[in-house]
């Protein structure tokens with residue numbers, strides 16, 4: 001055999017032994033996703049690189065090359081109803097969503113939203129939040145009209161965005177994730193009134209994998225390493241937020257001052273909250289009705305939550 005052939009086969013053996021990079025599907029435009037690039041850049045020590053692709057939990061259930069996905073619990077539940085191999089393994093951040101309303105529309109308390117136009121984004125965690133928070137004030141969906149709008153990350157907010165619809169009086173109030181609410185409140189100035197109650201609803205922005213990925217020894221090791229890196233990141237996000245405002249702002253196209261203003265609405269959990277199962281059972285009932293499907297049983301939803309990665313991380317972690 002010629003030496004060139006030897007070299008060629010050695011190279012191909014080496015190539016096939018390489019572990020594929022950890023592939024993570026996530027929406028790259030929200031504040032909630034920013035611990036992921038920060039973790040990869042500063043802390044991740046897997047057997048190979050980790051890379052983010054634009055997407056989410058809808059991708060991991062169809063594309064077998066994806067190892068992890070991040071999304072609000074709402075999208076997780078929607079996918080779990082038809083993909084029972086999906087697993088929620090870690091909560092990155094819990095966000096107390098807010099509603100901003102216009103006092104000039106005669107709104108001073110939540111119950112004043114009766115008969116009003118309330119902006120949100122249907123089919124998302126924001127729509128569920130509006131339903132729950134208004135429900136807590138005794139308002140049924142028939143008591144107000146929902147108007148669909150889009151978000152804005154930075155002023156000036158264009159036509160069709162919720163902050164612009166609020167100042168343009170196309171809606172009397174709106175509720176969604178940040179920073180749209182902050183920008184809407186700023187735009188209204190002294191006419192703004194804010195409603196929030198995280199014990200009624202907070203977004204549970206989570207990390208997901210699949211049963212198959214968690215069973216693969218190499219992938220599992222890398223997932224543990226990634227969650228460990230996220231833990232270290234959330235420690236920085238919680239204890240030294242001023243060191244990350246600029247990074248977060250540039251990652252999602254926000255002004256740094258606005259990142260700082262909405263930071264207190266973000267609880268960088270790095271955990272699986274004790275009430276998670278109850279919370280998911282209740283939300284699934286709402287989503288099942290919305291999507292015209294059967295509810296997922298409590299036992300099946302218990303299966304959706306897999307605490308085993310977090311347990312491994314906790315055992316080996318020095319951070320928390």
Ligand SMILES: *[C@@H]1O[C@H](CO)[C@@H](O)[C@H](O)[C@H]1NC(C)=O
Pocket residue numbers: 136197198199200
């Ligand atoms: C938030 O909701 C909880 C549960 O319904 C309630 O007990 C509490 O008083 C509310 N907090 C505020 C500030 O409205």
